[in-house]
Amino acid sequence: MIPSIHRDSKIIVDLVAIKQNIKKELARLTNRQEMFAVVKANGYGHGSIHVSKAAVEAGVSGFCVSNLDEAIELRNNGIQLPILILSYVAPEYVELMVDYDLSVTCPSLDWLIQVNRIIKQLDLAKPLAIHVKIDTGMGRIGFRSQEDMSQAMAIIDNNPDILLEGLFTHFATADSVSEEHFNLQKERFTVARALFPEKIRYVHTANSATTLWHDAWGSNMIRYGDAMYGLNPSGNELVEPFPLKQALSLETTLIHVKKIEKGEKVGYGATYETKTNEWIGTLPIGYADGLRRRFQGFEVLIDGQRVPIIGRVCMDQCMIKLPKSYPVGTKVTIFGTNQHQFNSIQSGADYIGTINYEITCGLSDRLPREFIDNTCGEMEG
Numbered sequence: 001m002i003p004s005i006h007r008d009s010k011i012i013v014d015l016v017a018i019k020q021n022i023k024k025e026l027a028r029l030t031n032r033q034e035m036f037a038v039v040k041a042n043g044y045g046h047g048s049i050h051v052s053k054a055a056v057e058a059g060v061s062g063f064c065v066s067n068l069d070e071a072i073e074l075r076n077n078g079i080q081l082p083i084l085i086l087s088y089v090a091p092e093y094v095e096l097m098v099d100y101d102l103s104v105t106c107p108s109l110d111w112l113i114q115v116n117r118i119i120k121q122l123d124l125a126k127p128l129a130i131h132v133k134i135d136t137g138m139g140r141i142g143f144r145s146q147e148d149m150s151q152a153m154a155i156i157d158n159n160p161d162i163l164l165e166g167l168f169t170h171f172a173t174a175d176s177v178s179e180e181h182f183n184l185q186k187e188r189f190t191v192a193r194a195l196f197p198e199k200i201r202y203v204h205t206a207n208s209a210t211t212l213w214h215d216a217w218g219s220n221m222i223r224y225g226d227a228m229y230g231l232n233p234s235g236n237e238l239v240e241p242f243p244l245k246q247a248l249s250l251e252t253t254l255i256h257v258k259k260i261e262k263g264e265k266v267g268y269g270a271t272y273e274t275k276t277n278e279w280i281g282t283l284p285i286g287y288a289d290g291l292r293r294r295f296q297g298f299e300v301l302i303d304g305q306r307v308p309i310i311g312r313v314c315m316d317q318c319m320i321k322l323p324k325s326y327p328v329g330t331k332v333t334i335f336g337t338n339q340h341q342f343n344s345i346q347s348g349a350d351y352i353g354t355i356n357y358e359i360t361c362g363l364s365d366r367l368p369r370e371f372i373d374n375t376c377g378e379m380e381g
């Protein structure tokens with residue numbers, strides 16, 4: 001789907017904010033720790049190419065994506081820094097991984113056995129770089145048994161075309177006040193770490209939450225995602241150690257304004273009834289753009305005031321209650337700043353009972369993305 005550029009609904013991404021969120025975290029790392037920017041899922045909906053280029057300017061050392069296609073997209077758009085694929089890539093794509101100079105997660109002994117077999121039949125230009133994933137308590141992908149880990153090392157030692165570039169794990173509760181499960185995962189990773197060689201280029205445990213609240217425990221590289229976009233990975237549970245700046249705004253404009261009589265209905269299901277004569281505005285954005293139906297009642301911003309979405313959100317449009325008449329074309333802010341008022345993505349997530357990640361990732365490709373940048377890339381404040 002191509003973005004609908006002739007309609008007045010758009011995402012605006014402040015790349016200056018993204019660079020600040022990176023630089024502030026980089027300043028907290030030791031000089032032996034590097035940052036990989038996590039730009040999977042189209043940069044959490046922000047636009048992976050623009051975000052990646054901004055991240056390079058801000059000083060990251062590499063990138064994490066979720067799958068092979070996301071990685072190839074970065075390479076095809078001029079990103080030359082290391083790229084790590086965090087999720088499963090089918091062993092049959094070994095040549096593609098090497099051709100595009102990608103590092104890939106080794107999620108299990110089975111995977112490694114298959115890759116080992118395939119690689120032996122190929123004449124690779126250089127070794128395949130793998131990051132062995134240890135499942136210390138996330139229960140998603142990764143090695144759990146020490147026996148499997150030892151067998152994996154034996155395979156790696158015997159195949160010069162497989163390079164052990166990284167060893168890593170992923171914490172399930174680094175964004176939570178309770179540290180019990182986090183500590184269990186730490187213990188398990190410490191045990192696993194000892195089964196692998198001393199020298200490994202990247203040993204990494206930290207997502208945003210682990211670096212914000214646990215000093216990137218055990219990492220010489222961090223995988224920095226949500227916080228880079230200026231979002232708090234814990235939602236409202238933990239206070240971020242430095243101010244994060246939300247990079248994404250969602251804006252639209254009024255396309256229709258009318259006064260309707262008291263006792264009239266608005267929207268599918270006729271769920272809203274006017275209590276007096278009311279000014280109603282229509283917005284060209286709906287659930288097909290990622291403005292989920294549960295946003296009914298959520299307050300958006302117009303002329304520096306909060307006004308509710310009334311009636312059910314339609315696929316392509318929704319209605320808001322206006323305090324007075326405004327001209328068609330008046331700006332309406334769903335997330336971001338409108339005059340002195342600010343709507344956080346977190347407030348939207350709270351409203352519909354989800355996490356900030358899901359809000360930005362859920363914004364569809366129908367929305368055009370506009371980018372704000374400065375040329376010098378200087379950090380403010």
Ligand SMILES: *Cc1c(COP(=O)(O)O)cnc(C)c1O
Pocket residue numbers: 038040086170206207208209223224225226227233
């Ligand atoms: C998505 C992901 C991250 C980034 O997490 P944030 O909470 O956005 O920082 C890090 N590591 C892995 C394995 C991931 O899947």
